[in-house]
Amino acid sequence: MSRVGVFRVERGNVEEAVRRAIDAVGGVDVDRGEEVIVKPNIAFHKDPYGAINTDPLILDAVLKILREHTSRVVVVESDSTSNYAEVRAEQSGIMEVVRRNDAKFVNLSKDEIVHVTVAGRTLRLPRTVVEAQYLVNVPKLKTHEDTVITVALKNMFGVLPEKNKAVFYHPILEEVIPLVNAACKQNLIVVDGLTAMEGRGPIAGSPVTMNLVMSGRDPVTVDAVAAHIMGFNPKKIKIITKTYDLGIGEIDLEKIEIVGEPVERVARKFRAPRAVTGVIADGTMALRVLFLNTATPQPVGKKVRVGVIGCGKIAEYLHLPGYNGLTNVEIAAVADLNEERLEYVKRKFGVTRTYTDYTCLLEDKQIDAISICTPPHLHKQMTVEAVEHGKHVLCEKPLATSTKEAYELLNEVGNSKFFVMPAFNYRFTPSVRMVNEIISRGKIGKVKSAMVTFKSDQRVWNAVTPFRFIEKSGVLSDLGPHVIDMLHYFLGDVDKVNDIKARAERYGVYDRVNIDLTMQNEAEVKVGLHWFSDSIIPSFQWKIEGTKGTIKFDVLRSPYAVNISWDGKRWQRYAVEHILKDITDKVVMAVKRTHYSYSAEINYFVQCVANKTPPSPTLLDGVKCVETMERISQKI
Structure with a gap:
């Protein structure tokens, strides 16, 4: 009979609860000298309520116990759209736990890739995980708007090496997760249930204090018990049933031995996720946590x-x-x-x-x-x-x-x-980060087209060294890189430069440019760059149309909000600040020539320097931008 441990954390003694949970399922059966791979959940670089990532206290206890059996412990994670693995690990406190326990950290996105065939499907997976001698999964107890819950099964989705996993896998998420779990055999699972998450998981939900530690040997059995504790029927959760159909674990609670606390004693009804947009309307704390705090020291x-x-x-x-x-x-x-x-x-x-x-x-x-x-x-x-x-x-x-x-x-x-x-400072604007999240999660479907208009009056800027008026490219080299970088950020690489029209009307160099592009994802893009503006406040307007919805926003005039139409008629505002903040910031921009993204970018750069973590955007992002800009310039 499959066995799952369920234990309360008494008097704040996390390590004791973790030890009891591991012992309940047979302990750590590692031969001295074997390498142990540990996969925590590091979903985001910030976790102010302790409900997003694997709690450092849980991971610390797991690593300490493993180190009693072997000196070769490796913690792994891959890059994601939220940030690089090393950055998330460092800023969430996970890397400090790794160092304290003399473990190694491996970014799976940089690992050697092997091709594994499961049930007739071939996956690209990191060799470190596929060939692990002993694999320990340390997930978080959370809801998830795409998979209902995210515990052991969904945590293994994080071993996939692609940074933008949504583009590759979200349309077939319920097919891929079972295959990954079948390809990567887990020897031990320890679930962090100290502070769980309900509602709009896995990042924007609400914290729930549970003070639990769970354990098991296979992800299906663990997730089945976790689902019951959270008030969900595991037989209605597709990632559980489809993995069970591959011959992994047990789904029937009556056939699972529960050691420790009975399920009914610790269970509570979690608010279900609502798979609507992935973001929440008007000034919620969840959006502030996700997209606003990058400007705070x-x-x-x-x-x-x-x-x-x-x-x-x-x-x-x-x-x-x-x-x-x-x-x-x-x-x-x-x-x-x-x-x-x-x-x-x-x-x-x-x-x-x-x-x-x-x-x-x-x-x-x-x-x-x-x-x-x-x-x-x-x-x-x-x-x-x-x-x-x-x-x-x-x-x-x-x-x-x-x-x-x-x-x-x-x-x-x-x-x-x-x-x-x-x-590329505009990447650090809350509205830009929101749009990237919405597109990468597939919320507006496949992007069909985009219209971008950037207007900035050079007479207002009054540069000390007017080199912009010496180079013939003018507005193209001034404003163009910002547009191209954001297109790369949102939609990937440019496939074709279809047409470009450039005129010199006021400054003796190109001050009005229109560009037609086709992206590699087949989206058609029209860009307008102008050194003329209808206001002393510049504007950077975007309209992105997908098969399921349309986004419009102005990076400069409304940095805290985006508007989305789901039906092609009504527009709904999604924001991290009240509309009054937008208005006051416009005045500040006009007077002081500043923008939210300025301080956010500098603060982020300093964090990366201080913590010795690689930044995003990367050097290669900058190189790719120069390459695309040259392709456009050659068309004039």
């Missing part, structure tokens, strides 16, 4: 000393105030050829050292990271030199002035332990 590993090269308007409005607003950052030095700008910046931001030769700044061994805010033709050279001097780099777009230069940059610094992050 977060705890980091150490104080970061930064230098800024180039003291023009982008440094004055974005980089310098962003660093100045963080308590764990010191602006150690700035560099610029213009001595008047150096003196102005020194007074305004309290900088201690200034240089007219940027190489003197790079030679300062105490500086950890550099912002490069110079004209584009200097970006590649300065980035290479900064990395060679042991600095992490945040470089304004574009990273280089040609595809050849961009790939040279990638080859020269791509394997360095010091990272390069392209400054």
Whole structure:
């Protein structure tokens, strides 16, 4: 008879409950020297209520017990649309647990891929998991809007190596999860039921205090018991029944031996997930947690000393105030050829050292990271030199002035332990992050088309070095990279550049450009770039049409909200802030020339530097943007 352990955590003693749960199903049967692979649930990089990820206390107890049997313990996770595996592990506190227990961490998205055939279907899976000598699954007890619950079975979906798993698997999610579990035999399962989640799981639901630890040997039996505890019928949950049909586990509660607490004593009725949009309307706490907190200073590993090269308007409005607003950052030095700008910046931001030769700044061994805010033709050279001097780099777009230069940059610094992050600040806007989540989860179906219009009046910006008016490409090289990066972020790579029309009407360079593109996912895209605006507040409008719904939003004028039409008639607003916040921020933008994404990007970059975690967007994202921009320019 299959056995499942169900134990309460008494008096806060998590380790004792984990030990009792593991002992109840036969203990850790690992031979000394065997390698043990541990898969926790690290769904998101923030978990303020302890209901999203495997609780570090549970993982700590599991690793401590495993280390009593073997010294070879490896914790694994893969990249996802929310962030890279290392970033999620670091910022959620999981990586600290890994280090404390002398375990290794492996990003499965970087692992060697093997092809495994199960029930006539072939899967791409990481070799580390497929060939594991002993595999331990440490999931979270949560609801899930696509699979009803996410416990042991759904947690194994996270071993798939693709970053955007939704694009590859969400339409066939209930088919893929059973196959993954059949291909990856689990030897031990320990379920974190300290703080569970109900409602809109797996991320935007509500926390439920359960103080439980569960254990078992196979995912079907564990999930069947978990479903009963949560008030669901496991025979109506497809991922359970379809995995059971593959010959795994037991689904009938009467045929399962429960050790510890009887199910009826610990059960409660969880609110069911509502599979509607994946987001919640108007200012809910869940949306604030998911999409807003990136601009709030977060705890980091150490104080970061930064230098800024180039003291023009982008440094004055974005980089310098962003660093100045963080308590764990010191602006150690700035560099610029213009001595008047150096003196102005020194007074305004309290900088201690200034240089007219940027190489003197790079030679300062105490500086950890550099912002490069110079004209584009200097970006590649300065980035290479900064990395060679042991600095992490945040470089304004574009990273280089040609595809050849961009790939040279990638080859020269791509394997360095010091990272390069392209400054695509609009990715950090709450509305942009919401749209990426909605599209990647398939909520508006297959994207058919997109219309993008970016208007920004250059007379308002009044750049210190007017290099934009020297290059013939003008508005294309100024606003184009932002559009292209977001298209890559939302929809993937560009397949064809169908047409481009460029005119010089006011500035002697191209100041009005229209572009027609076809994406690799077959979506048709029309882009308008204009150095003319109907307001001193710029606008960056998007309309994205899918087979199930249409999204429209303005990145600049309404950074906290998106509007979605599900029926082609009515529009519904989804927001992380009240509409009054949008209005007041428009005034601030007009007066101070700032935007929410500015501080959010700087804060994120500093976190990555302090915690030594790779950023997203990546160097390759910046290279791909340069490559697409060159393809467009060649069509003029």
